[in-house]
Amino acid sequence: MAEKMLMKGNEAIGEAAIRAGCHFYFGYPITPQTELTAYMAKKLLKMKNAAFVQAESELAAISMVYGAAATGVRSMTSSSSPGISLMQEGISYIVCAELPCVIVNMQRGGPGLGSIQPGQADYFQATKGGGHGDYHLIVLAPSSVQELLDLTMDAFDLADKYTNPAMILGDGLIGQMMEAVEFKERKKIDLPDKEGWILTGCKGREKNYIVPFNLDPYEMEKLNFKIQEKYNKLKEKEVRYETVNLDNADLIIVAYGIVARIAKTVISNAKKEGINIGLIRPITLFPFPEKIIAETSEKINKFLVVEMSMGQMVEDVKLAVNGKAEVNFYGRVGGVIPAQSDILTEIKKYLK
Amino acid sequence: MKKVFESPKSLTKDPFTYCPGCHHGIAHRLVAEALDEFGVREKTIGVCPVGCSVFAYVFFDCDMICAAHGRAPAVATGIKRAKPDSIVFTYQGDGDLASIGTAEIVHTANRGENITVIFINNAIYGMTGGQMAPTTLVGQVTQTSPYGRDPKTMGYPIKVAEMLATLKGVAYISRVALSKPAYILKAKKAIRKAFQSQIEGKGFSLVEILSTCPTNWGLTPIEANKWLEENMIPYYPLGEFKTPEEVS
Numbered sequence: 001m002a003e004k005m006l007m008k009g010n011e012a013i014g015e016a017a018i019r020a021g022c023h024f025y026f027g028y029p030i031t032p033q034t035e036l037t038a039y040m041a042k043k044l045l046k047m048k049n050a051a052f053v054q055a056e057s058e059l060a061a062i063s064m065v066y067g068a069a070a071t072g073v074r075s076m077t078s079s080s081s082p083g084i085s086l087m088q089e090g091i092s093y094i095v096c097a098e099l100p101c102v103i104v105n106m107q108r109g110g111p112g113l114g115s116i117q118p119g120q121a122d123y124f125q126a127t128k129g130g131g132h133g134d135y136h137l138i139v140l141a142p143s144s145v146q147e148l149l150d151l152t153m154d155a156f157d158l159a160d161k162y163t164n165p166a167m168i169l170g171d172g173l174i175g176q177m178m179e180a181v182e183f184k185e186r187k188k189i190d191l192p193d194k195e196g197w198i199l200t201g202c203k204g205r206e207k208n209y210i211v212p213f214n215l216d217p218y219e220m221e222k223l224n225f226k227i228q229e230k231y232n233k234l235k236e237k238e239v240r241y242e243t244v245n246l247d248n249a250d251l252i253i254v255a256y257g258i259v260a261r262i263a264k265t266v267i268s269n270a271k272k273e274g275i276n277i278g279l280i281r282p283i284t285l286f287p288f289p290e291k292i293i294a295e296t297s298e299k300i301n302k303f304l305v306v307e308m309s310m311g312q313m314v315e316d317v318k319l320a321v322n323g324k325a326e327v328n329f330y331g332r333v334g335g336v337i338p339a340q341s342d343i344l345t346e347i348k349k350y351l352k
Numbered sequence: 353m354k355k356v357f358e359s360p361k362s363l364t365k366d367p368f369t370y371c372p373g374c375h376h377g378i379a380h381r382l383v384a385e386a387l388d389e390f391g392v393r394e395k396t397i398g399v400c401p402v403g404c405s406v407f408a409y410v411f412f413d414c415d416m417i418c419a420a421h422g423r424a425p426a427v428a429t430g431i432k433r434a435k436p437d438s439i440v441f442t443y444q445g446d447g448d449l450a451s452i453g454t455a456e457i458v459h460t461a462n463r464g465e466n467i468t469v470i471f472i473n474n475a476i477y478g479m480t481g482g483q484m485a486p487t488t489l490v491g492q493v494t495q496t497s498p499y500g501r502d503p504k505t506m507g508y509p510i511k512v513a514e515m516l517a518t519l520k521g522v523a524y525i526s527r528v529a530l531s532k533p534a535y536i537l538k539a540k541k542a543i544r545k546a547f548q549s550q551i552e553g554k555g556f557s558l559v560e561i562l563s564t565c566p567t568n569w570g571l572t573p574i575e576a577n578k579w580l581e582e583n584m585i586p587y588y589p590l591g592e593f594k595t596p597e598e599v600s
Contacts, residue, residue, distance in 0.1 A: 061426075063423035199415040201397065201435075209415065211417070213406070
């Protein structure tokens with residue numbers, strides 16, 4: 001039977017991670033995700049065959065994740081925007097070494113030290129690579145505490161399946177929010193065996209080694225091709241999104257995370273005024289749901305992308321639409337959350 | 353016929369690619385001998401750095417991983433916490449450990465992580481072609497201190513062993529050299545003590561090894577050994593800086 005409980009977003013991630021078998025957490029305090037670090041300390045320090053380490057920096061935290069992941073255990077770290085910037089070095093190494101792990105980014109307003117209020121301005125960093133070299137993370141964007149929990153568990157499976165780091169791209173609001181959640185029974189899925197590459201000591205076998213480099217450019221190119229192949233597979237098999245009211249809509253909102261939640265209120269309020277709005281909510285930001293956006297743009301010729309940024313995901317929407325519809329943008333930044341009434345006012349501008 | 357000398361099992365058959373007269377080869381061998389003697393090769397995971405010894409993963413015949421520049425102690429922490437029964441060592445140069453990785457080495461030592469650090473101090477950056485290291489001596493000429501290291505603007509060389517020995521979580525720290533056979537024997541003993549300390553669960557251990565870099569010092573191997581003894585040892589005294597009674 002499913003257990004129902006009231007949980008804060010950040011703590012729900014912690015509980016979901018532990019239930020997904022992640023017993024190794026390394027992190028550094030930063031607002032607004034500290035509850036997650038504290039939750040992991042409270043739980044993991046009391047568990048056997050588990051570790052919680054408060055690292056000296058985010059640079060160290062991600063390197064600890066790299067070390068733990070190399071031994072084959074499920075491992076994670078979490079932070080918020082400025083801390084995630086510091087982790088980019090380690091993330092790039094982990095991708096090159098083809099190791100699975102989960103990274104949580106509860107975004108706050110940027111740039112710089114920014115603000116501690118929610119933001120979505122790390123979209124480029126999360127979905128386009130973030131660190132040096134050609135790579136992507138598997139990026140999951142929850143819009144409720146329940147989804148935060150479910151996607152956290154999925155993130156570990158996806159990371160293992162593709163031997164690539166997965167990122168939960170939340171925002172401060174979702175981490176701080178309390179909602180009723182259920183831990184449902186999950187289907188067992190087949191995941192690739194780690195035995196061939198993990199570092200556990202070479203007893204009874206040849207040594208294994210994990211090195212995130214190759215000085216032979218042709219070999220390094222081959223590794224790049226291999227990594228890209230995983231991204232092609234992700235694009236083919238793992239795209240997730242939610243749609244609301246796509247038929248008969250006069251305008252389609254594209255939004256993710258907490259903004260998509262606000263967009264749903266906009267849709268019902270607009271309806272009262274006789275305005276028909278639809279929503280496409282990407283759940284995977286990488287791989288991006290470009291197909292559904294492209295298909296929709298054949299039928300509906302007005303889009304409004306709403307983000308808590310100065311316009312980042314809108315670029316991917318424009319690429320998917322490819323000139324077939326009008327793509328507009330409305331954004332609030334620096335920790336400001338767009339009000340549903342402001343979004344509706346914006347919509348009316350384009351429906352005149 | 354009696355076999356009197358052989359290659360340690362913990363080294364692969366790959367020939368070293370280090371420059372002539374460089375001490376990395378001797379240091380590698382001593383570490384490998386210690387792993388063999390304690391019988392821990394099959395449960396050892398080594399962490400190599402960024403720098404000349406990035407290729408250590410080729411030469412050690414045990415599980416190996418390469419860390420980002422300076423982060424080897426953090427990677428080693430992750431490994432040791434996930435697999436506490438394994439023997440974990442890092443092998444780091446002075447740019448790696450004493451410059452870009454100062455936070456990692458200090459805090460790993462301070463947490464008393466039960467790992468062993470082999471720290472190669474040759475007073476210069478080797479891989480990138482001879483720039484000033486935090487351990488470069490006052491007045492020493494490098495690519496980035498072309499008029500000699502001026503302490504007024506470039507600071508003084510860092511004494512890592514002494515600095516880390518002040519931390520309570522540290523079990524064993526010593527500084528050794530490899531410029532003559534008597535020193536090599538002492539270095540071997542220190543490396544053994546460091547690993548023994550880890551095997552017995554005593555906490556963090558580090559051996560600082562004064563080494564030569566003939567290529568970037570612009571000296572012959574013999575001149576380099578002499579330079580090390582005449583210039584480095586007076587500033588970086590050899591000896592043990594921390595020894596738990598149980599290990600000594």
